[in-house]
Amino acid sequence: MARKKLANLAGGFKARYGSTLRKKWMEVVRLSRATYDCPRCERNAVKRVSLGIWECTYCGYRFAGQAYAPTSVR
Numbered sequence: 001m002a003r004k005k006l007a008n009l010a011g012g013f014k015a016r017y018g019s020t021l022r023k024k025w026m027e028v029v030r031l032s033r034a035t036y037d038c039p040r041c042e043r044n045a046v047k048r049v050s051l052g053i054w055e056c057t058y059c060g061y062r063f064a065g066q067a068y069a070p071t072s073v074r
Ligand SMILES: [Zn+2]
Pocket: 038, 039, 040, 041, 042, 043, 045, 056, 057, 058, 059, 060, 061
């Protein structure tokens, strides 16, 4: 398998918007795809459903959070 370029994470921006902004965007994408601790069952199973909507894949608890992270606390 070919080595995946880092830029692939940046959502098809190619050479647009500058490298600094793309790196920041990549960090946001990485955070939005990570799993977080569920506030109800406390398992690390919370995933982003859509913008600002988070759901625990374990207990099904769905709640509103920030757009790219469930809470402001990392
Ligand atoms: Zn849960």
